[in-house]
Amino acid sequence: MNNKRLLTLAICSTLTASASFAASTELQALQTSWAKCQYNTSDKDQKEQCLNEVVQKNTEYLDAHPNDPELTVWLAINKSTLAGAKGGLGALSLVKEAKALLESVIDRAPQTLDGSAYTSLGSLYYQVPGWPLGFGNDKTAEQMLKKALEINPNGIDPNYFYADFLAQDGRKEEAKQYFNRALQAPSRPDRPLADQGRKMEIQAKLKELS
Template sequence: MMEIIEEKLAADEQNPGNYELLWRAARGYLFLGDYAGESKEKLRLYEKGKEYAELAVAANSQGYEGFFYLGVLIGSIGEERGVMNSLFMVKPMRNALERCLEIDPERPLAYNPLAQLYWKAPGRPLSIGNIKTALQLAEKLVTLSPDSPYDWYIYGCIALATKERDLAMEAFTKCLSFPEDPEDPRLDREAKESARAELDKLKK
């Protein structure tokens, strides 16, 4: 698949900034990086995807997908490097994802990684971490995406971090109640396994 996309990009001399191909290339490298084994290979693939995402946003400053994959790829690179080694990447990630909200505030995709960013990043003065903001974003996420197991799982984790035990239990239960995405079930399957484990701990 990636070979086909790159061949099309190379052949499209009259339109080198083909936005649709560029963001799809970024998405493809994100997918490959997620499934790669070694951290070094993950980073190589994520970095390649980030390059395409940067080209996508340069080609279309109103394109939701370009900014979304730019933000997610920055976050993926940061996770592989470790939080404390990647603090300089927090603001570019936030800026890309918040641009998505400006373009289309009713589209749910960007709320998940943005909520996770505010949840996982260190708080001030080191970084922008803010658990209350994370919870607000997660609430908006499940409002816009009410049947996603993965989104409910993230909401539950953030609720748990704010010591909202009942809310966390409700979110984890919701996570288990919805079917997995048939096109890419990995995240939903992993979310359900983790949600089940969290519920077991909360019920003890």
């Protein structure tokens, strides 16, 4: 292989590494911003504005890194969280957009972020109204959430959302089991606010079930 070819490969490798680092840095910024919107913003209007800004920034990042599966998952998470903040029928378009984004990741990179696309899509299926208003379906929700747990059995989020699904389905003892598993999940050093906020949600849910 000649020197020119080696130089070309070195440049390409450097550019790829730089792009991956940039996307990773942007992902962490999005995760931090989401947690601040979700757990540090109590006013409804301020939370909606905060999430709108995160969705806009996420869209910009994804435009710069087309088809990045991690940024795609987080755009879906941010859109579905914004839908929850908005509420009402006007939120349905956002959750349908989130659904399409998550399905695209499951089709091409299902292991992304420890199967987070399955967790997020499963949570949408049990929280969104069913036909004719939406696509909600408890059977599909449970399938998705169980798949997420197969990929990431000890994660705080897959255990939390499966427990929440079980609680809403009236399966209280099973729900308590998975909420407690979520509480025992390993801490995520890069996401302390999200872990703290999620654990507060879990404790509140367990109190409701006691």
